[in-house]
Amino acid sequence: MSAAAQSNPLTNASSRSRLRLPIFYGILVPIIFLSLLAGVGIGSTHISWITILRVVEFKILPHAWTTSVHVTQADAVIVWLIRVPRVIVAFFVGAGLAAAGVLLQALFRNPLAEPGLVGAGEGAVLGGVISFVTGWSATSVLSLPLMAMAGALLALFVVYVMSTRGGVTPVATLLLAGVATSALLSAVASLLLSVNIVNWQIAQEIVFWMMGGLDARTWTHVWLCAPFVVLGVAACLIQTRDLDLLQLGEETAASFGVDVESSKRMLTLTAAILTGAAVAVAGLIGFVGLVVPHAVRLVLGPSNRVLLPASALTGGAFLVLCDLLARTIHPPTEIRLGIVTALCGGPLFIYLLLRQYRGAANS
Amino acid sequence: MSVIGARQASVKRGGRTIFGPASIKIGAGEMTALIGPNGSGKSTLLRLLAGLWRPDSGDVFLDDKTIHSRPRKEIARRISFVPQETQIDFSFTVAEILAMGRYAHRGRLKPQSQADRTAVLAAAADCDITYLMDRAVNSLSGGERQRVLIARSLVVEPEFILLDEPTANLDIHHALDVLQLCESLSRKGKTVIVATHDFNLVTRYVTRLILLQEGLVIAEGPQEDVLGPETIRKVFQVEAEMVPMKTGHPVYVFHQRTQNP
Numbered sequence: 001m002s003a004a005a006q007s008n009p010l011t012n013a014s015s016r017s018r019l020r021l022p023i024f025y026g027i028l029v030p031i032i033f034l035s036l037l038a039g040v041g042i043g044s045t046h047i048s049w050i051t052i053l054r055v056v057e058f059k060i061l062p063h064a065w066t067t068s069v070h071v072t073q074a075d076a077v078i079v080w081l082i083r084v085p086r087v088i089v090a091f092f093v094g095a096g097l098a099a100a101g102v103l104l105q106a107l108f109r110n111p112l113a114e115p116g117l118v119g120a121g122e123g124a125v126l127g128g129v130i131s132f133v134t135g136w137s138a139t140s141v142l143s144l145p146l147m148a149m150a151g152a153l154l155a156l157f158v159v160y161v162m163s164t165r166g167g168v169t170p171v172a173t174l175l176l177a178g179v180a181t182s183a184l185l186s187a188v189a190s191l192l193l194s195v196n197i198v199n200w201q202i203a204q205e206i207v208f209w210m211m212g213g214l215d216a217r218t219w220t221h222v223w224l225c226a227p228f229v230v231l232g233v234a235a236c237l238i239q240t241r242d243l244d245l246l247q248l249g250e251e252t253a254a255s256f257g258v259d260v261e262s263s264k265r266m267l268t269l270t271a272a273i274l275t276g277a278a279v280a281v282a283g284l285i286g287f288v289g290l291v292v293p294h295a296v297r298l299v300l301g302p303s304n305r306v307l308l309p310a311s312a313l314t315g316g317a318f319l320v321l322c323d324l325l326a327r328t329i330h331p332p333t334e335i336r337l338g339i340v341t342a343l344c345g346g347p348l349f350i351y352l353l354l355r356q357y358r359g360a361a362n363s
Numbered sequence: 364m365s366v367i368g369a370r371q372a373s374v375k376r377g378g379r380t381i382f383g384p385a386s387i388k389i390g391a392g393e394m395t396a397l398i399g400p401n402g403s404g405k406s407t408l409l410r411l412l413a414g415l416w417r418p419d420s421g422d423v424f425l426d427d428k429t430i431h432s433r434p435r436k437e438i439a440r441r442i443s444f445v446p447q448e449t450q451i452d453f454s455f456t457v458a459e460i461l462a463m464g465r466y467a468h469r470g471r472l473k474p475q476s477q478a479d480r481t482a483v484l485a486a487a488a489d490c491d492i493t494y495l496m497d498r499a500v501n502s503l504s505g506g507e508r509q510r511v512l513i514a515r516s517l518v519v520e521p522e523f524i525l526l527d528e529p530t531a532n533l534d535i536h537h538a539l540d541v542l543q544l545c546e547s548l549s550r551k552g553k554t555v556i557v558a559t560h561d562f563n564l565v566t567r568y569v570t571r572l573i574l575l576q577e578g579l580v581i582a583e584g585p586q587e588d589v590l591g592p593e594t595i596r597k598v599f600q601v602e603a604e605m606v607p608m609k610t611g612h613p614v615y616v617f618h619q620r621t622q623n624p
Contacts, residue, residue, distance in 0.1 A: 245463055245466060248453075251415060252446060255415060255442075255444035256463065256466045256467060256519070257435050257439025257466050257467030258466065259435055301455070303455065
């Protein structure tokens with residue numbers, strides 16, 4: 001071949017502009033640790049990090065080792081029963097939504113895909129409402145996350161069928177299908193709520209849950225969310241090479257030996273589990289699945305083997321910090337968590353949308 | 364040696380037969396061009412042979428067995444397919460793109476083996492893209508990207524390489540580069556099948572032409588048997604003059620067809 005060995009000076013996009021993994025985690029791990037500590041320590045009552053560590057030590061180590069540790073009853077309650085579960089739920093919800101975002105972006109081959117935008121979020125909300133209305137949520141705590149997952153799965157399926165033809169998903173149809181499906185599902189959810197408004201206790205429960213946010217989260221919420229998020233992220237991690245190839249196109253993936261149909265089913269199911277687990281314990285929180293994968297992709301590149309775990313961990317820290325902002329920015333009122341994430345995510349979404357249309361106009 | 368082919372294979376879409384029934388057989392080490400006007404079924408035949416589409420009737424075979432009776436990964440290890448659309452929107456590096464070519468060789472959780480790395484480096488060297496390895500694939504020119512995709516198909520270490528319009532988006536210099544690369548691959552024992560509408564460009568590189576029209580194979584063989592002026596007039600609706608060249612392969616000069624009363 002005769003092409004000269006020259007590189008284009010205008011596009012210095014190369015792997016050298018990416019952050020190396022050890023450096024990335026060298027920065028991220030302290031941030032995670034500090035965000036958890038800040039999330040537990042800062043609030044209406046400030047608690048020093050020494051006290052936090054003492055309480056945690058007292059609670060998780062065997063009692064024989066911690067007889068000398070002295071913690072007051074009030075500190076123990078605030079740290080262990082109020083703040084720690086809230087922070088852990090925030091972390092897993094953020095991780096789940098970010099991982100779901102990575103999956104959906106690969107599945108739809110579109111950087112705008114996000115649980116809230118492709119109907120999965122509203123589907124999960126409807127699933128949750130059904131589990132309240134039918135009374136299943138009262139019979140088993142597991143019914144709420146499971147119904148939320150089923151709702152997310154149904155919504156994803158509908159949006160995928162509506163927006164994708166021959167393995168190609170145009171942005172416009174994806175957004176339209178997402179908006180239409182979301183509107184329909186949320187109308188059904190509201191309808192169910194209105195019909196049940198006579199039963200004030202259930203209605204109140206539903207409204208409180210639908211508003212979302214992370215106040216008054218308990219250890220039960222941790223156990224309803226964390227195992228599913230861990231399961232979902234683990235399922236993602238064994239599919240990262242399928243994801244990489246699917247991102248290049250279904251035909252390409254098939255020609256390299258990917259079982260495209262079964263792979264897509266697995267990915268949709270995984271995204272639904274992650275979204276459902278997050279929505280079940282925190283309601284619908286938008287934009288986390290958009291902001292975090294994008295930021296991480298910018299610094300680490302698009303390879304899913306690297307992107308997925310990094311996005312999940314970053315998403316966790318991001319939501320812990322957002323929640324911290326939401327409850328400290330204007331005390332004593334708490335700002336809704338979705339407002340904070342939307343303030344971060346909205347501008348990015350607009351930027352991406354403009355860039356896509358400019359790109360489409362150029363090509 | 365391995366062979367690939369179709370037996371009375373046809374494809375239906377919306378109740379209409381859009382391809383076939385057609386029978387062909389392509390042996391090892393050949394370099395074959397599928398030619399014909401737009402919509403004649405070149406891409407369809409290529410996708411059938413690659414095992415990407417199933418025929419609605421008839422059979423596509425790899426050696427002595429129906430291709431779809433073989434495991435997907437076996438097909439992927441033996442046949443690689445280079446699509447016409449080369450646009451990639453994500454900023455994977457060339458090295459990452461090439462590594463993806465080893466999908467069918469690696470277990471789900473197995474790390475890259477020495478053989479995987481060797482295959483990547485050898486393919487990059489063959490296609491002269493070693494200097495691009497760290498570059499983001501969406502920052503490359505059309506010619507560079509085409510070579511990267513051909514290299515990715517070589518990473519598979521396949522017996523068959525199927526290319527869909529590999530020169531369609533390239534200027535003449537890069538088009539010839541790509542065809543020369545294909546020719547050298549076929550000399551190394553790979554079976555190369557190129558679907559193209561630009562037969563003037565490929566005739567001097569290929570050993571066999573398969574001419575398609577309206578979903579049917581209407582002629583096959585060496586250039587002199589397949590592409591006479593008479594056939595060209597019938598299939599492509601233009602008058603063609605054959606101009607002898609020093610290389611031994613005549614080239615065609617085309618004229619608008621004169622209206623016969």
